[in-house]
Amino acid sequence: MSVALEVSGLEVAYRSARGFVPVVRGVDLTLAKGRVLALLGESGSGKSVTLRSVVGLTAREGARVSGRVRVLGQDVLAMDARRQLDLRGSQVGFVFQEPMTALDPVFRVGDQIAEVLVRHRGATWAEGMARARALFDLVQIPAAAQRLRAYPSELSGGLRQRAMIAIALACEPPLLLADEPTTALDATVQIQVLLLLRDLQKQLGTAVVFVTHDLGVAAEIADEVAVMYAGRIVERGSAEQVLLAPEHPYTRALLGCVVRGGYAEAPLVELAGSPPDLARLPPGCSFAPRCVSAFAPCGVEEPGEREREAGHRARCHLGR
Amino acid sequence: MLRYLLRRLAYVAPIAVGVTLIVFLLVHIAPGDPISAILPDDASAEMVAEARREYGLDKPLPVQYGIWLWRAAQGELGTSIRSGRTVASELSMAVGNTFILAVAAGLLACVLGVALGLVAGLARDRIGDHLTSLFTLAGVSLPHYWVAILLVIVFAVENPWLPPLGMGPDSSDGWRPDWAHLQHLILPAIATALIPMAVIARTMRASVIEALDQDFVTTLHAKGLLPGRRLWHVLRNALPTTLAVTGLQLGNMLGGSVLVETVFAWPGTGFLLANAIFQRDLPVLQGTMLVLSLFFVVLNLAVDLLQSWADPRIRRA
Ligand SMILES: Nc1ncnc2c1ncn2[C@@H]1O[C@H](COP(=O)(O)OP(=O)(O)OP(=O)(O)O)[C@@H](O)[C@H]1O
Ligand code: SF4
Ligand SMILES: [Mg+2]
Numbered sequence: 001m002s003v004a005l006e007v008s009g010l011e012v013a014y015r016s017a018r019g020f021v022p023v024v025r026g027v028d029l030t031l032a033k034g035r036v037l038a039l040l041g042e043s044g045s046g047k048s049v050t051l052r053s054v055v056g057l058t059a060r061e062g063a064r065v066s067g068r069v070r071v072l073g074q075d076v077l078a079m080d081a082r083r084q085l086d087l088r089g090s091q092v093g094f095v096f097q098e099p100m101t102a103l104d105p106v107f108r109v110g111d112q113i114a115e116v117l118v119r120h121r122g123a124t125w126a127e128g129m130a131r132a133r134a135l136f137d138l139v140q141i142p143a144a145a146q147r148l149r150a151y152p153s154e155l156s157g158g159l160r161q162r163a164m165i166a167i168a169l170a171c172e173p174p175l176l177l178a179d180e181p182t183t184a185l186d187a188t189v190q191i192q193v194l195l196l197l198r199d200l201q202k203q204l205g206t207a208v209v210f211v212t213h214d215l216g217v218a219a220e221i222a223d224e225v226a227v228m229y230a231g232r233i234v235e236r237g238s239a240e241q242v243l244l245a246p247e248h249p250y251t252r253a254l255l256g257c258v259v260r261g262g263y264a265e266a267p268l269v270e271l272a273g274s275p276p277d278l279a280r281l282p283p284g285c286s287f288a289p290r291c292v293s294a295f296a297p298c299g300v301e302e303p304g305e306r307e308r309e310a311g312h313r314a315r316c317h318l319g320r
Numbered sequence: 321m322l323r324y325l326l327r328r329l330a331y332v333a334p335i336a337v338g339v340t341l342i343v344f345l346l347v348h349i350a351p352g353d354p355i356s357a358i359l360p361d362d363a364s365a366e367m368v369a370e371a372r373r374e375y376g377l378d379k380p381l382p383v384q385y386g387i388w389l390w391r392a393a394q395g396e397l398g399t400s401i402r403s404g405r406t407v408a409s410e411l412s413m414a415v416g417n418t419f420i421l422a423v424a425a426g427l428l429a430c431v432l433g434v435a436l437g438l439v440a441g442l443a444r445d446r447i448g449d450h451l452t453s454l455f456t457l458a459g460v461s462l463p464h465y466w467v468a469i470l471l472v473i474v475f476a477v478e479n480p481w482l483p484p485l486g487m488g489p490d491s492s493d494g495w496r497p498d499w500a501h502l503q504h505l506i507l508p509a510i511a512t513a514l515i516p517m518a519v520i521a522r523t524m525r526a527s528v529i530e531a532l533d534q535d536f537v538t539t540l541h542a543k544g545l546l547p548g549r550r551l552w553h554v555l556r557n558a559l560p561t562t563l564a565v566t567g568l569q570l571g572n573m574l575g576g577s578v579l580v581e582t583v584f585a586w587p588g589t590g591f592l593l594a595n596a597i598f599q600r601d602l603p604v605l606q607g608t609m610l611v612l613s614l615f616f617v618v619l620n621l622a623v624d625l626l627q628s629w630a631d632p633r634i635r636r637a
Binding site: 098 | 534535536538539540541542543544545546549553556557560630631632633
C-alpha cells in the first residue's frame, strides 16, 4: 500500500446556538507515501479542522464527524479511542501553529520528547532521553544536552518549534501533519524552519500535509496542492497544475493577491468581499457572491468536482 | 533554585523583624497598663515605679525592644500572670496540641480539597461538578464556630457518638494515636478543615479547568499519551495555584483554630490565646502572638519554595 492518507467525504460540524454548523463539507484528499501536500485557503476555510479530524482530534471538541479517513490503510474514524491513541504520535506526527502554547509550560522539553518514546516505543526514560538528544541534533538545536533540560519558556520561538518537530518525528511516523508550522515565527526563522522541515521530509521519506496561507511556501515545498474554500476542496492537483495553471476563480484570486503584492498596478483578479458565513451559505456555488466569473447556473446549482487534466480537479461550472 | 531561596529569605527577614516589633509594641498599644494588672489596685506610686524598674519598663522603648528580643530568642518569654508558669512551658504544650489538630485538619483539607476539586474540574458542568460545587459552596459560606457548635450538637449531644470536649485521657506519656485520643480529634479536625478544604477544592477546580483549556492538552492527545499521563500533565499545571491558596488557607486555619479550639476546649495555642485575651494575661498573649505570626511567616516561605519547585516560571519572575 503506497497511500499514506486517504480522506473521502469528510464532514465536520460544530454545535452552535443555531444548531450544528457544517465547517468541513465533504473533503476528499489522497496523499501517496513520501509526498508533500500543501493545503491552502483563507482563514476559516476549515484547514485546521480537516487536519485535526484526520487523527480524530475534533470528536473530543464535541464536533460531529462523518466520512472516511484512512491513514496507512487503517480507518481512523472507525477505530476505538485506544487504537487512535496508539496511532497518534507513533504513525502520525502533528506540529501545531503556536509553539509557545502547544508545549506544556511546566515540563522540561526533553521529558516532553522522551514521554512519546516511553509511550509508543516501550523505551525507558534513559533511552527516551538519549533518543531525545539525537532528535535535538536532527532538528539542529545547538547545545542539545543543556536545552533538553530547559522549559519551553526558556527557548526562543524558533527553537520551540524545532522541539515541537522533534516531538512529532520522535517515532519516525510515515505521516506528518503540520498546521501552519511557521506562521507564528519571525520571517528569517520561518525560512530556517521551513528548510529544516523540507530536508527532514526528504531524509526520512515522510508524507506531509502542510497547512499554509503562504503560496510562496507552498511553491517551495509542495508536490501537490489543495485549495479549500468554505469547508470544501475547490481545486487540487500537482503543485505545477494548481499554482501555474489554476482552474478555479478562487485559486486565481489567491494567486492574484500574491502577485499584486509586487506589482501594485497590475490589473489582476481581485479577491473582494469577506469569507462566507458557514451557517448561512448561499445556494449554488458558495464562492458565487465574490466570484468575478459567476454566471447563471452558479447561483442555482452547486458545482461538482471535475477532472480537467490527469489529477487536476476543480469544483466550478466554468469550462463545462 | 539556591539563588531563589536566598532571595526569598532576604524578603522574609524584614517581615520577621516587623512581626516581632508589632508583637512587642502590642503591650504598649493595648489599653490598660500591664503593671496595673499585676499590682493590687491600691498600690502606691513607689510600688508602681519599683515594678516598672523590675520589668524594665522605665528604659527607652528601643532598649526594651532589644532586651525583649534577645530574651525571646532564648525562649524567655516571661511568666504567665494567671498561672505563674513560664510562658515558654505553656506555649510548648499548646503548640504541640495545636500541631496535632493542624496536621489532622491540614491533611483532611488538602487531600479532600484536591480530590474534590479534581473531580469537579474533570466532570466540568456535569452532575459530579454540580454536586461537589454545592458542597464546597456550603463549606466556604459556613462560619467555623457555627459548624463547630453544630457538630457538637449533632454528634456529641443529640447522638453521643463522639466526645464534645478536650483532647482525651490525660496521661503522663502524652498524646498517642489510639482511639481514646483520636475520637476527640475527629470533630475539631472536621470543623477546622471545612473552610480550607472548600477553598482548596474550588481553587483546584478552577485551575484544572484552566489547564484543560490550554492548547498543550491537544498536543498531549496528538502525541497519543494515555489518560494517566495526560492527567499528570494537567495536575502539574493546576498544582502551583492550588498550592499557593493551600498555604494561605493553612495560615488562615490558625485563625479558625482559635474559635474551634475554644468551642471544643482543645488546649492548643488558639485556646491559650483566647484565654489570655479574656484574662488580660499579656505575657502569654505576647508569646503566643509571636509564635503564631512567626509560624505564619515561615509557612508562607515554605509555600513559596514549594510553588517555585512546581512551576519553573515563578523562579525567574
Ligand atoms: N473547536 C471548535 N469549536 C467550534 N467551532 C470551531 C472549532 N474549531 C474551528 N471552528 C470553526 O471552524 C471553522 C474553520 O476553522 P479552521 O480553524 O479549520 O480554519 P482555518 O482554515 O484553519 O483558518 P486559519 O487559517 O485561521 O487557521 C471556523 O469557522 C471556526 O470558527
Ligand atoms: S461555479 Fe461559478 S461562482 Fe463558483 S467559482 Fe465557478 S464560476 Fe465562480
Ligand atoms: Mg488554522
